[in-house]
Amino acid sequence: MNQPNKIKEIIGGIPYSIDTIGMSNAKVICFEDMVLKIEKQQEESDNEHIMMSWISDKLPVPRVLCFEKHNGxxxxxxxxxxxxxxxxxxxxxxxxxxxxxxxxxxxxxWGVDISKCPFNNSIDNKLRQAEFRVRNNLCDMEDAEPTTYGAEGFESPEKLLQWLKENKPDEELVFSHGDYCLPNIIIKDDKINGFIDLGRSGIADKYQDIALCYRSLQHNYDGKYGGKVYEGFDASILFEELNIVPDWNKIKYFILLDELF
Incomplete structure (x- = not known):
């Protein structure tokens, strides 16, 4: 492996494996007690180590051992x-x-005090990032939900972005993971032992995480990722557990917004 010297000094010749479960574009190398995440420099990957350090005394998250930039x-x-x-x-x-x-x-x-959170990931900032991605052809239409594009959906990412700008919901701001999907929540001894993949974390609407959790539950149970199909599963039990009446407009909005990332 070819890494910066500071990283090499820590990992040496320790045995490792490559993670193949995550959906991001990063390369993730797993050691027994460490993880090395390698990805192109961008706002999200720049943000992750900052957010992990800030949240480390508030939530169970990985501890930053070293962060280096090299050739982008x-x-x-x-x-x-x-x-x-x-x-x-x-x-x-x-x-x-x-x-x-x-x-x-x-x-x-949601219990985290956001008054000094270093990153604001509310809708306006997400739309700013989305616009950059759309303009630079970084949005993957093939990986989208079946109804997002085409005859039943939007003509293009540009049209979706326009709709998102014109239909912004009111926000209830909290601390948000940003990508609250099942692979990013780690369970041990029958309780949550940690949150990983925090590059999109920061201040955001509650439904940023509710919507993606709902979608992730649906797809992990319907076999989308190649696993077992669990007949009869209803992801709406999430709302019962949260004791909320779901805002389906917000759920739709945040799932569509995520299509541009």
């Missing part, structure tokens, strides 16, 4: 959170319990 690439070496991803088959087999754990995680996030 970010290298983030962090401690490894022990436990199972919440998309593990063992957890998926018990949906009521899994959803309770995910709801507990959301409540943990």
């Amino acid at each position: 690439i970010n290298y983030l070496l962090m401690s490894r959170i022990k436990g199972k991803m919440s998309c593990s088959s063992e957890l998926l087999e018990n949906p009521m319990h899994l959803v309770k754990l995910l709801a507990d995680g959301l409540k943990m996030l």
